[in-house]
Amino acid sequence: MNQSFDRHRRLRSSAAMRDLVRETVLQTDDLIYPIFVKEGNNTKTEVTSMPGVFQFPLHELEEEVAELIKLGIKAIILFGLPNDKDDIGTGAYHSHGIVQEATRLVKNIAPEMLVIADTCLCEFTDHGHCGVIENGEVQNDKSLALLKITALSQAEAGADIIAPSNMMDGFVKVIRDGLDEAGYQHIPIMSYAVKYASAFYGPFRDAANSAPQFGDRKTYQMDPANRLEALREAQSDEQEGADFLIVKPALSYLDIVRDVRDRTNLPVVAYNVSGEYAMVKAASANGWIDEQRIVMEMLTSMKRAGVSLIITYFAKDVARYLKGDA
Template identity: 85%
Template sequence: MSQNFDRHRRLRSSAFMRDIVRENVLHTDDLIYPIFVKEGQESKTEVSSMPGVFQFSLHELEAEVTELTELGIKAIILFGLPDDKDAVGSGAYHQHGIVQEATRLVKKIVPEMIVVADTCLCEFTDHGHCGVVKNETVDNDESLQLLKKTAISQAEAGADIIAPSNMMDGFVKIIREGLDEAGYIDIPIMSYAVKYASAFYGPFRDAANSAPQFGDRKTYQMDPANRLEALREAKSDEREGADFLIVKPSLSYMDIIRDVRNQTNLPVVAYNVSGEYAMVKAASANGWIDEERIVLEMLTSMKRAGVSLIITYFAKDVATYLKEMRR
């Protein structure tokens, strides 16, 4: 006798059936891999809180980029670690700054590789904040002029995408105007539109040597308790000329990712941040989880929430997983 209820399990009856009805699929093309590049000729240094993530000198960058290409990864985001820092982060916009030199080198090795340049001052300032500091307060408008100079210098070096991460008010508008005036009208902006003042960034600050020397970043990064503020931030950046919108972090902010996705037609990008990476690596090292399954589930859930791209330290791992699954 037929029962009067829905038979949802019909579409889960075999692996092939599940494959053909799968709604969201993770691809290597979805991934952007962060790379930390340092000045000097030292050997690469592993970040203690991020197993498998290294700080590279320029002479070691070719091997890393070649490996990424072989894995099918098409985009990277560059973070610079300078030898010298100052109050205004001049290394961020110097013609021969570490990000600029790394960009030129990557474009020489693999011209088609998409190079995203992180556009901020915090890695280059001696105080560790994302702008010009006056009386222990970050001066928004004066910082914008230096961020514009940074973006233009990165575009001149060959960056394909400018990714401003500073969360100054008006940063997309000023950078877009600067790029256009300098003739870089076709260079897109991947805005860190929604960036929370999150505890999940701890390991990144080890990797980038960018912890603030006083105070915190809560006057310019967002309160994790707020949702509607995120929508206002994203809307402002889109209106000012952003071409992509980043939500950072990702795992605790899936609701925000979906909210942003629902209000924009621009590509939405999740930043799967350092603390999220470190937690999984630590649990895996202790044998508590199946790392491959956890990572694939996490990143697929970001796709399900509505992102088009994922910045992730797991990119090489995921590319390897996917390649093995296709065999």
């Protein structure tokens, strides 16, 4: 008996057919792996709330980079953990700060690895905020001056990409002007253009020792309820000279990812943040989910929403899945 309805299942009839018509593909080249580097000569330390993620001393970084290269991962983003902190985050822009030293090391042992330097002050300030504090408030313009010299010191150390994550107004323009004036016109800026004041960052603050010592970051990070504000932020950063636009977090903000993707020709980057990672690892450890299938579905959803790249703590896991080594 002939039926008049559409036969959509024809294109799902076998694994080969499904592969042939697949619209969204996740590749190892899409992945950026975050690395936490700490000062001192002790051994690497696993982050309790992020199984499989470690804080590395410099002398153990080479082995980690070698593993990434073997897996085919071509880009990392560095976060620094200094021994000493002060109220203006001196370690962020010191020529021999931990991020600067880690950058030099990676570029020396693996010149082909793209090093992205997270450009912020919160990991280096004793108060844990992303800028200069006066009378209990973060001072926007005074913070910009320190972020500029931080970016310059990272570029001088050999960073391939500067990634300012502080959410100060005008941060892209000030950093772009500073880089250009210093002869670093070739260094792109990967802006944390759309960064929400999210509850999904908790494990990162354990990993980076960067929790605010008072108050919160809601006066500079975005309200999770807002959509149009994200578009204004992204537009400003693009106009000020950003080369990439990050949306952070990812999973609860895929609508924002699509909005940004539809309004820019720049590469859009999703940050698959620490809380998103920790929840999957915890559920997997309890046997509640199939971790590999969940991870691949999550990251594929980010690609489907329109991102070009994904910063993710799952990068090594995904590279192994794609190689068939899981």
